[in-house]
Amino acid sequence: MAPKVLVVLTSQDKIPANGNPTGWYLPEFAHPYDVLNGKVELTIASPKGGAAPLDPGSVQMFANDPVASAFAKEKQSVWSNTVKLSEVKASDFDAIFYVGGHGPMFDLHSDPDSLSLIQQFAEAKKPVTAVCHGPTVFLKATAGGKPILADAKVTGFSNVEEDQVKMSEFMPFMLETELNKVSNGGYVKADEPWGEKVVISKVAGTGAPLITGQNPASATGVGKEILKALGL
Template structure:
């Protein structure tokens, strides 16, 4: 009897079934874990609750401009977007703790759209939402055309998919980046924020990006979550940066990675915010104020060790962390990376994540 279904159709059905099983398994695994496995109820955190700020620099060192997107919908796809709250909040407090006042701008000015991912929220992010001064600044962001560029020592471009649509062609952004880079002021950007570097020309007519070491959200990261990204975005950011002459620094998928080329500081994804913000402080000539490393950062460190040195060394790192604090890393983030590896068909690595979780629970 002839097979009723073509082989290609059977293969697609099998792949789809495997994906569904994997996703179902991950959600089941997460359901077994406490909702706040590493934290108390942080939603009421106030800025004054952040020990980091209370021990920060008291002297006034100047101002840094943070720029967020004004785009709320991804082109014709209809998908909502905006700036990523965590990418603004964490950098905002690094700058403040190190003596810098932060102003917030956007291409259109006014209240910009925001993306809040509940799974990623930590005490700094909730503190930002409860920070009256910060919220007034966000709700009344300065239009880029009205920014007095002479007031700031540095600029930081916040990520969020909306940046892909309104950063690259904004004349005020291009002018500010060119001016700051050539005058030695610090230019920082993270995730999709480096879209602000696209199409920037220096006074000699060359592209800013020519031969510069930069990082940003990678093609692999973009296409993993949005397979039709090429149809939604005007371009893939890694491709565009490379086309304009950048030496693109690719880190591990969804792990922290920061690239610095003189006064140009860029980060790959949301987990790179701390690295970018503190590197900007160093480039400004100051030693960053010490802070307690977050559980999320420790987890990213475990995952980086796993990628570069293998599972045994990752277990060693977990043991050292557990010896100091049983909640020193975020188990939920390990579960998330179980899915990330699975979505890349790296099933062996997915199994290794489960082995690390089991190891942590038994030590």
């Protein structure tokens, strides 16, 4: 039996501060999907279920990325009918993966169903994983009564990268700053903005694998580390 991986996408389609479209970020799903598809069984979920919004800016930005552009054109069925998070059972899966994009900063960050799932995965010692803005989902998450990031190494979209895409003023908080705070100084990043950085750590108290990637360039690496964590 192939391991089962739950992929979680945002349902947030607008930036509250300016009304601009947002959603999940194309290469951060396309590249891990390319790595995982066929080796694991994938179930795609989102807070609201149904069609999960793809950030249109990411489609333009990665038009020259063959994996991302093929995924956008050919795999719409993958994200057009997602399962509702509240209907998902952690016990049915072997790992959970959160795709980034600015959307998760507004919905998944504090979504009670998401936080409950993360706790259940972590307490069952199953891999909890995310890329780019995806690690925002771990900021409020706990397992065994402790923040799951306590004293862990973690990465996610950096403050410099947020500044460079001119989105800092529209964010509810700066992800790097908060990840560093909750992990007690455990935030790490690539030497240069936009460089690949994948961090493998453990959830405090449970020892569950904690896998995070900094940015779009890190998405493939996160997919590969998920396979390794599942023994594939």
